[in-house]
Amino acid sequence: MEKVVLVTGANSGIGLALCERLLSQDGELRLCLACRNMGRAEAAKSALLTSHPQARVDLLHLDVGSARSVLRAAQEVKSRYPRVDHLYLNAGIMPNPKVDIKAFFKGLFSSNVINMFATAEGLLTQQDHLNSDGLQEVFATNLFGHFLLVRELEPLLGQEGHPSKVVWTSSSNALRSAFSLEDFQHRSGTEPYSSSKYASDLVSLALNRHHNAQGLFSSVICPGLVMTNLTYGILPSFFWSLLMPIMWFIRMFTNTLTLTPYNGAEALNWLFLQKPESLDSRAKYHSLTSGLGNNYTQPRQMDIDDETSEALYGKLLELEKVVRRQITEEAERQ
Ligand SMILES: NC(=O)C1=CN([C@@H]2O[C@H](COP(=O)(O)OP(=O)(O)OC[C@H]3O[C@@H](n4cnc5c(N)ncnc54)[C@H](OP(=O)(O)O)[C@@H]3O)[C@@H](O)[C@H]2O)C=CC1
Numbered sequence: 577m578e579k580v581v582l583v584t585g586a587n588s589g590i591g592l593a594l595c596e597r598l599l600s601q602d603g604e605l606r607l608c609l610a611c612r613n614m615g616r617a618e619a620a621k622s623a624l625l626t627s628h629p630q631a632r633v634d635l636l637h638l639d640v641g642s643a644r645s646v647l648r649a650a651q652e653v654k655s656r657y658p659r660v661d662h663l664y665l666n667a668g669i670m671p672n673p674k675v676d677i678k679a680f681f682k683g684l685f686s687s688n689v690i691n692m693f694a695t696a697e698g699l700l701t702q703q704d705h706l707n708s709d710g711l712q713e714v715f716a717t718n719l720f721g722h723f724l725l726v727r728e729l730e731p732l733l734g735q736e737g738h739p740s741k742v743v744w745t746s747s748s749n750a751l752r753s754a755f756s757l758e759d760f761q762h763r764s765g766t767e768p769y770s771s772s773k774y775a776s777d778l779v780s781l782a783l784n785r786h787h788n789a790q791g792l793f794s795s796v797i798c799p800g801l802v803m804t805n806l807t808y809g810i811l812p813s814f815f816w817s818l819l820m821p822i823m824w825f826i827r828m829f830t831n832t833l834t835l836t837p838y839n840g841a842e843a844l845n846w847l848f849l850q851k852p853e854s855l856d857s858r859a860k861y862h863s864l865t866s867g868l869g870n871n872y873t874q875p876r877q878m879d880i881d882d883e884t885s886e887a888l889y890g891k892l893l894e895l896e897k898v899v900r901r902q903i904t905e906e907a908e909r910q
Pocket residue numbers: 584585586587588589590591610611612613616638639640641642666667668669717745746747748798799800801802803804805806807
């Protein structure tokens with residue numbers, strides 16, 4: 577049977593570049609683009625079919641920020657495919673970002689400049705809000721919707737003799753300092769993006785602890801700093817035009833400025849080729865690009881621990897129960 581690969585947020589940026597790269601790698605794939613906007617999904621499919629006319633590309637309507645949509649989409653996946661070999665949890669948002677310009681210029685002329693461009697630590701805040709499920713939107717989109725999707729698709733992930741890979745697009749902006757178990761949705765802070773990415777690192781570790789025996793292997797990657805809709809949304813285009821020469825210059829001293837979606841998808845593509853059993857569940861796999869433009873993947877140990885990972889996993893299972901109950905009650909009322 578052909579390999580089934582499902583990619584969330586596949587219609588643009590890193591997700592779309594990954595799809596291009598996977599199709600160049602393996603023409604036999606069954607690729608499923610899981611997107612919230614079907615117009616953009618159709619456009620992505622057409623682009624993929626232009627470069628790979630024989631490819632098998634399916635579309636799936638999925639809004640990861642809505643629990644109802646995730647449950648519906650998971651049902652559809654179960655009816656279409658007997659198993660999922662690779663599940664890329666890539667969709668992500670960073671709403672209303674604000675850059676601390678003073679901190680940026682201070683960082684620019686300090687010894688921390690490389691780290692600043694790699695992690696944006698202390699530079700970025702966002703304004704989040706509640707979604708229709710009553711959850712913080714960034715948490716719901718970047719983490720919880722994906723968690724629910726994995727839970728729903730468990731029967732299709734890791735079947736007898738066929739291990740499956742789950743890959744989270746995390747970030748080097750995943751910072752322990754932004755995350756708290758007591759406020760795991762990040763209701764009260766101003767770094768929901770950072771918190772949600774740190775949470776995905778913790779959940780990936782927990783998934784491995786609970787599901788490796790069943791053949792489900794989870795990994796996290798950081799694509800580096802990539803110019804996509806997400807990053808273009810951070811500053812007006814005028815600022816980016818000014819900043820681009822600095823970025824290309826800094827790229828000679830650091831390998832984390834991958835800049836193009838193709839480069840950013842390096843670690844995602846690399847993981848596709850690895851034996852799941854050979855992967856390190858405590859490592860984040862970084863897409864890196866050398867000054868000469870060569871791409872490679874490097875594992876770096878994450879700043880996570882088993883206790884926090886297990887505690888968060890437990891809290892997400894609890895929240896899952898609440899959300900499922902809410903959906904059932906609403907359906908009964910209608
Ligand atoms: N760019 C960068 O420098 C970095 C990016 N990342 C991560 O990479 C991932 C991909 O982002 P990137 O390619 O940069 O940005 P893009 O904005 O280009 O891609 C994000 C994708 O996620 C989709 N998406 C957003 N919300 C939802 C939702 N509720 N349901 C379904 N799909 C959704 C978007 O769809 P739509 O077109 O409908 O909005 C889009 O396809 C994200 O998780 C991001 O956090 C991590 C580190 C660095």
